[in-house]
Amino acid sequence: xxxxxxxxxxxxxxxxxxxxxxxxxxxxxxxxxxxxxxxxxxxxxxxxxxxxxxxxxxxxxxxxxxxxxxxxxxxxxxxxxxxxxxxxxxxxxxxxxxxxxxxxxxxxxxxxxxxxxxxxxxxxxxxxxxxxxxxxxxxxxxxxxxxxxxxxxxxxxxxxxxxxxxxxxxxxxxxxxxxxxxxxxxxxxxxxxxxxxxxxxxxxxxxxxxxxxxxxxxxxxxxxxxxxxxxxxxxxxxxxxxxxxxxxxxxxxxxxxxxxxxxxxxxxxxxxxxxxxxxxxxxxxxxxxxxxxxxxxxxxxxxxxxxxxxxxxxxxxxxxxxxxxxxxxxxxxxxxxxx
Numbered sequence: 001x002x003x004x005x006x007x008x009x010x011x012x013x014x015x016x017x018x019x020x021x022x023x024x025x026x027x028x029x030x031x032x033x034x035x036x037x038x039x040x041x042x043x044x045x046x047x048x049x050x051x052x053x054x055x056x057x058x059x060x061x062x063x064x065x066x067x068x069x070x071x072x073x074x075x076x077x078x079x080x081x082x083x084x085x086x087x088x089x090x091x092x093x094x095x096x097x098x099x100x101x102x103x104x105x106x107x108x109x110x111x112x113x114x115x116x117x118x119x120x121x122x123x124x125x126x127x128x129x130x131x132x133x134x135x136x137x138x139x140x141x142x143x144x145x146x147x148x149x150x151x152x153x154x155x156x157x158x159x160x161x162x163x164x165x166x167x168x169x170x171x172x173x174x175x176x177x178x179x180x181x182x183x184x185x186x187x188x189x190x191x192x193x194x195x196x197x198x199x200x201x202x203x204x205x206x207x208x209x210x211x212x213x214x215x216x217x218x219x220x221x222x223x224x225x226x227x228x229x230x231x232x233x234x235x236x237x238x239x240x241x242x243x244x245x246x247x248x249x250x251x252x253x254x255x256x257x258x259x260x261x262x263x264x265x266x267x268x269x270x271x272x273x274x275x276x277x278x279x280x281x282x283x284x285x286x287x288x289x290x291x292x293x294x295x296x297x298x299x300x301x302x303x304x305x306x307x308x309x310x311x312x313x314x315x316x317x318x319x320x321x322x323x324x325x326x327x328x329x330x331x332x333x334x335x336x337x338x339x
């Protein structure tokens with residue numbers, strides 16, 4: 001089941017890509033994809049988006065691009081919604097999410113509450129047959145930390161995200177609908193994972209707590225204890241990083257020359273469609289003592305880790321060591337996942 005992400009002109013494509021990456025960190029039937037089309041600002045007037053006009057436009061957008069009626073569409077915008085809500089839906093799998101002003105409440109990044117709101121909207125759409133019925137069941141008076149809290153202020157949405165909770169009444173309501181367990185599992189994993197990532201980004205994580213690295217059956221490198229943050233490497237960098245993960249002593253350049261067969265085998269596991277000749281040619285180039293290639297690849301591996309984890313925590317995960325000395329990862333954090 002696809003969930004299509006679109007944006008208005010005032011919402012940057014790189015912000016949409018961050019949300020897409022977060023949403024897809026949790027396995028299940030829901031697949032999130034960015035659309036290249038931009039929804040024009042003609043749906044807004046007097047500084048806000050008119051809900052009926054926006055929803056009519058999205059219904060036409062669905063027909064124009066032959067988007068299946070079982071798929072969802074979510075429009076992200078930095079323009080205020082006319083009802084001053086942070087999100088709105090029409091009961092027909094079309095959603096609006098207002099993304100501006102999150103920076104007033106958290107330094108973690110707008111993509112976390114933006115991703116949470118979409119997963120929350122999708123769950124509500126499975127539980128309630130229309131937007132009016134859903135609104136009758138929201139918690140209007142108190143913020144319980146439940147996904148059905150009304151949340152007059154954006155900071156209250158962050159409370160929901162930090163607790164990742166569903167109250168007992170809402171949980172019974174979900175159970176009564178007999179929703180596909182795979183969908184519920186994906187949404188609950190996302191709630192918990194986004195909660196952990198928000199805490200991690202806000203530096204509420206204990207200083208000494210490190211996450212294991214789990215390698216999934218799809219070859220993803222996931223930091224499971226940090227809310228499924230993914231370290232995105234090319235197949236070659238996956239092979240190099242796993243080689244270092246599996247060695248407590250680390251490698252000098254001379255050691256790598258003696259480990260080319262092991263590196264080749266790892267590379268093949270992440271790049272199964274290439275011929276052995278092509279794979280071997282790449283590995284020979286990497287292990288060439290007169291080449292700078294291995295140093296360049298390690299540098300790019302470390303840059304991705306620092307980008308995702310920040311300078312303070314990344315020191316435990318990067319491949320460290322000076323050239324000419326053994327290079328290694330400080331902790332043995334690998335946990336390979338098989339199914």
